[in-house]
Amino acid sequence: MMNEVSVCKIFTFDAAHQLIGHKGKCSNLHGHTYKLEVVLKGKPLVAEGHSDEGFVIDFSDIKSSVQQSLIDRLDHAFLAMGNEPVLETLRSTGSKVALLSFRTTAENLSSYIAHELKLMGLPLHSVKLWETPTSWAEVLAAEVPGEGPAYRLHGGCDCE
Numbered sequence: 682m683m684n685e686v687s688v689c690k691i692f693t694f695d696a697a698h699q700l701i702g703h704k705g706k707c708s709n710l711h712g713h714t715y716k717l718e719v720v721l722k723g724k725p726l727v728a729e730g731h732s733d734e735g736f737v738i739d740f741s742d743i744k745s746s747v748q749q750s751l752i753d754r755l756d757h758a759f760l761a762m763g764n765e766p767v768l769e770t771l772r773s774t775g776s777k778v779a780l781l782s783f784r785t786t787a788e789n790l791s792s793y794i795a796h797e798l799k800l801m802g803l804p805l806h807s808v809k810l811w812e813t814p815t816s817w818a819e820v821l822a823a824e825v826p827g828e829g830p831a832y833r834l835h836g837g838c839d840c841e
């Protein structure tokens with residue numbers, strides 16, 4: 682009987698954000714090179730002669746699906762909650778914006794990414810999102826509610 686194995690593919694993307702109402706420097710518009718670790722788990726395929734024999738999932742298949750569905754949308758974008766004063770200018774000048782409608786913390790972003798990857802049907806175990814070389818947030822797929830994470834959605838200003 683084959684045991685389960687975890688496999689991981691790592692992605693990076695560059696993005697800007699602004700935490701309106703933050704008590705420190707992150708209330709400024711700033712950017713990160715995010716590092717995303719996507720961990721999938723399953724039993725390696727037992728199928729003699731099959732291209733995927735011995736794989737939980739082909740690394741190149743993880744790459745193409747995560748890249749297309751997620752990374753291409755977030756890379757070189759402004760990750761917006763929706764209440765940032767700069768948003769209107771970015772939109773009117775055609776700059777890339779990913780309107781996420783939640784406060785763009787590492788915690789919320791990793792929860793969002795985990796939910797999106799689960800919806801794609803990947804055998805997701807966890808995601809870890811590095812916001813800086815010394816700061817990360819991790820979400821276990823099993824802990825993401827089926828209806829998706831509960832965020833406080835934007836409405837008015839987030840700074841009161």
Ligand SMILES: Nc1nc2c(c(=O)[nH]1)N=C([C@H](O)[C@H](O)COP(=O)(O)OP(=O)(O)OP(=O)(O)O)CN2
Pocket residue numbers: 700707785786787788812813814815816
């Ligand atoms: N729990 C969280 N705290 C903070 C978040 C977050 O998403 N979750 N985000 C920020 C800022 O956006 C930014 O990431 C700053 O993080 P920080 O680790 O303070 O960055 P530094 O450049 O100061 O890192 P050092 O390695 O300590 O120099 C703030 N907090």
Ligand SMILES: [Zn+2]
Pocket residue numbers: 698707711712713812
């Ligand atoms: Zn930040």
